[in-house]
Amino acid sequence: MIRHISSYNTLKIGALCSLLLTGTAWADAPSDYANHCASCHGETRLGGVGPALIPETLKRMRGPRVALVIAEGRTATQMPAFSHELDALQIEELAGWLKSPLETNPEWGETEIMASRTLDEDYNPVDAPVWGSDPMNITLVVETGDHHVSVLDGNTFEVLDRFETPFAVHGGPKFSPDGRFVFIMSRDGWVQKYDIWALQQVGRIRAGVNSRNIAMSGDGKWVAVANYLPNSLTLLSTGDLSVAKVIDVKGKKGNPSRVSAVYQAPPRESFVLALKDVPEIWEVFYGDNPPQSGLGHDFRIEGQFKNPDPFPVRKITTPDYLDDFFFDQSYEYVMGASRDGNGGQVIDLVIGQKVADLDLPGMPHLGSGITWRHGDTTVMATPHLTDGTVSVIDMATWETVKRIKTEGPGFFMRSHENSPYVWADVFFGPNKDAMHVIDKQSLEIVKTLRPAPGKTVAHVEFTKDGRHALVSIWEDDGAVIVYDAQTLEEVRRLPMRKPSGKYNVWNKITFSEGTSH
Structure with a gap:
């Protein structure tokens, strides 16, 4: 079977052969950076026209390795290919140097x-x-595939x-x-x-x-x-x-x-x-x-x-490091996730003290938590980053009402005061194409949508009136899918470049129920 070999890999093979024959290396990463990168990314690697090239930003970059990006460029950006100016060893050395910490913290x-x-x-x-x-029913769609935002009419x-x-x-x-x-x-x-x-x-x-x-x-x-x-x-x-x-x-x-x-x-x-x-x-x-x-x-x-x-x-x-928060409706209480991902704390902002512990194993993503009325109380629900569970917490007693088993760890949750359902994605793992729809009162999954088999389906936003739910196919050739929020039927697909998030003006400025604040 003949496999495809990229131009960068071909270049790398040739340069390695040359190194073996001569026994010498000629890479000088700082000089190569100064000659080819500094004009866009800044002389101190802190960014300019292009982004900062430091470990704090590079380790968060998804997609191809840094060396491959240097060699072949990045589509839909101004980043050109440098495989004709730099050989593979220079590229590897440069990529490694970019991942090294700065000698001094920047001012x-x-x-x-x-x-x-x-x-x-x-x-x-x-x-x-x-x-x-x-103007209150405008929704912004962040398209990370080519770094744009689309402004949608919500009607x-x-x-x-x-x-x-x-x-x-x-x-x-x-x-x-x-x-x-x-x-x-x-x-x-x-x-x-x-x-x-x-x-x-x-x-x-x-x-x-x-x-x-x-x-x-x-x-x-x-x-x-x-x-x-x-x-x-x-x-x-x-x-x-x-x-x-x-x-x-x-x-x-x-x-x-x-x-x-x-x-x-x-x-x-x-x-x-x-x-x-x-702490x-x-x-x-x-x-x-x-x-x-x-x-x-x-x-x-x-x-x-x-x-x-x-x-x-x-x-x-605080008794422990708290990386993420969720607030109650009065903003008196902060629910914080512990560093080890095995629990959480409730801090009373008025007295500045912990008042309760939370049973939240599996690294809860409290930044995506939402609330709604459940019977005669208000509950908060959060997905978990390392466990296929949605935890539901009573906001009056801080006790766990239920753990809803899902098809894998999730990242985002969303609802609306006019909807009977909560939508929760399965962002991580083999079932990333699933979107669970959960009944607010029974706390049972009533339907699992798979609008794009094999592709990542994530992040939901509602229109101002809650009639429609917008779901992302989180891929470079992705789309925003418009659903009827009551019948759960697909209404329309809008092609988008990796639409990572959607934000409705009214829901955000009014702190709509079911919105992550």
């Missing part, structure tokens, strides 16, 4: 962040949408616009409270502001070097960016993308930490941070009257406590 403070900001000169704000659709499913995003979008986009603007973040820390009414980009700014997610303040004034590198939280003004503050993240004992995630807690007028490297959670206040207890640097003016810091930080010690 990326307010000066560097502001220097990266660009505001589009041709952006033309409008007084009303330039399209005639319901007709017409594509109103398709715009380019920064490389490797990560985390859900965040909408302004009026639904007009959306903010999108990439793993390289780029934050993009887009005007949905005008169908135009407003600008971009790089808030970090390696970032996890963003959160929108309840008043719509601030966007918080959680960073792995450097260890910081960046606060941006939503109006002009200027830096309001960069907070260095160090625990109570002075130990630096990466920020695993940042979430908004609107009733508390705060952001809540999950920290990767210290603490942080609450960063942005309102006019932050609580005074626990801030540690209050002082009294004219008989009242005042705080000179516009974003005071409260640090809460």
Whole structure:
């Protein structure tokens, strides 16, 4: 049988033969990088036109190995092939060098962040949408296959616009409270502001070097960016993308930490941070009257406590590292997943103490948890990343109501207040083509959909009224499938380039039941 050999593999074989014959190697990775890569990816490997080429970003890249990308390029991007400029040994050495840590942690403070900001000169704000659709029923589809977002009319499913995003979008986009603007973040820390009414980009700014997610303040004034590198939280003004503050993240004992995630807690007028490297959670206040207890640097003016810091930080010690969160409806309680993936904790934000343990084995993905009314109580359900189970928790007692057996570990869950069903994918393992539909009251799987046998089927979003459910075929030649949310029948397929996530304006800004917040 004759097997296909790529041009890179042919090049590699030839170079290896040459090495064996001569006994010498001529690769000089830093020089090759400077000559061929620095113009796009930056002299310090921190990114430019192209993404950062450092271990923190490369280890997260899916698809071909780094060496193969260097040799053959990457389709649907500006990354060219270098197999004609570099031989296979040079490519292998360069790929290995790119995976090595930087000699020093990069400086990326307010000066560097502001220097990266660009505001589009041709952006033309409008007084009303330039399209005639319901502005509250717009759904954005993130297409990671070629780094674009499609703007869908939630009634007709017409594509109103398709715009380019920064490389490797990560985390859900965040909408302004009026639904007009959306903010999108990439793993390289780029934050993009887009005007949905005008169908135009407003600008971009790089808030970090390696970032996890963003959160929108309840008043719509601030966007918080959680960073792995450097260890910081960046606060941006939503109006002009200027830096309001960069907070260095160090625990109570002075130990630096990466920020695993940042979430908004609107009733508390705060952001809540999950920290990767210290057993603490942080609450960063942005309102006019932050609580005074626990801030540690209050002082009294004219008989009242005042705080000179516009974003005071409260640090809460936890019994264990908490990488991911879920909030109750009042935002008083935080449900956090333990580092070892074998359980969880409930932290009361008012008193700053753990009040309960959670029986959640199998590494729960609390960031995708959802809630709904079940009988006379409210329950929370979460998929598990290492176990074929959906756990259902009573939000009043913190007890496990049921573990629903699925066909494999899942990643996303979704429902809607007007739907009797919960949709849960089977993202990992051989049954990745399955989508379970679960009855909210019986907690039984009533149907398993397989719209694309053998392909990854994941992530569900509903239209504003809950009549339709949108499901992704998570492949480069994928699609968004529109289902009737009551009959579970397929209505339409929209071809898309690896549609990883879908986000409805109304559901997100109103914190619709069944939405991950």
